[in-house]
Amino acid sequence: MEKRYQVPGSDLAGKDKSILPSPFLGSDRSALLVTALFVFSLLSLPKFNISGVIAFGAFPLFLMSVAKLPAGRIIKRLLKISPFILFMAAGNLFLDRTPMWLFSEFTITGGMMSATVMIAKTIISLAGMLSVTLCIPFYRICRALEAFHFPEVLVTQLMLLNRYSSVLQEEALSIQKARDLRSFGNRGKELLRTASLIGSLLLRTTSRAERLYRSMIARGFQGRMRACPADSMTSGDWRAVGLWSLLFLALRLIF
Numbered sequence: 001m002e003k004r005y006q007v008p009g010s011d012l013a014g015k016d017k018s019i020l021p022s023p024f025l026g027s028d029r030s031a032l033l034v035t036a037l038f039v040f041s042l043l044s045l046p047k048f049n050i051s052g053v054i055a056f057g058a059f060p061l062f063l064m065s066v067a068k069l070p071a072g073r074i075i076k077r078l079l080k081i082s083p084f085i086l087f088m089a090a091g092n093l094f095l096d097r098t099p100m101w102l103f104s105e106f107t108i109t110g111g112m113m114s115a116t117v118m119i120a121k122t123i124i125s126l127a128g129m130l131s132v133t134l135c136i137p138f139y140r141i142c143r144a145l146e147a148f149h150f151p152e153v154l155v156t157q158l159m160l161l162n163r164y165s166s167v168l169q170e171e172a173l174s175i176q177k178a179r180d181l182r183s184f185g186n187r188g189k190e191l192l193r194t195a196s197l198i199g200s201l202l203l204r205t206t207s208r209a210e211r212l213y214r215s216m217i218a219r220g221f222q223g224r225m226r227a228c229p230a231d232s233m234t235s236g237d238w239r240a241v242g243l244w245s246l247l248f249l250a251l252r253l254i255f
Helices: 028-043 050-056 058-066 071-095 110-135 138-147 152-182 191-218 235-254
Strands: 004-006 018-021 099-103 106-109
Touching (some): 028 050, 028 110, 028 235, 058 071, 058 110, 071 110, 099 110, 106 110, 138 152
């Protein structure tokens, strides 16, 4: 019977709906290996190789089309971090002003090219990782990390962060609603007031996290999230890893 990936956001009881058939990426562990190989192969491209970066963009596009992933959701997440990407790449414009091409009166410098390649690398690598994480529930990713002998403390922290990240969002929405009800126009939205609200948010979140931790201790939590071990790698999983490795190697040699 064909094994399939499951959509994120479901419970741990196995009631997930299938989304991506296994022949493309294999099991959870092989999917993480393929994703790591994709990122390393993409980042190994030279800083002026824009054509090779575009070629590696076929990987996230393939996953999005085969798994019918919501492209709008991925684009929205990429737009949220786009200011940080642009800020990191902006320094290249000033560090490398060596002329490379001249079109009419416009000169393309090495900094422009390297900044463009840096932005493209970041967007495509993040799109690939987001595509994989949308196919596999987060708790199964953590199980696969445990199977790769990642530190147990790190895996537990990731699972708790994913489980209780809504606590911070709830407290932030509560503070924002309280400020909106007590302010008129732009009053109460000054920088100093906002800084004090952020401090209050930190204190309220810490207090609520402490109450959550005490309730977990009362219910038998011993510092580790108990989960079923990840499935072992099969010959089909290794075959999938090998095929993707050959594809990434071919793209790397061609471009």
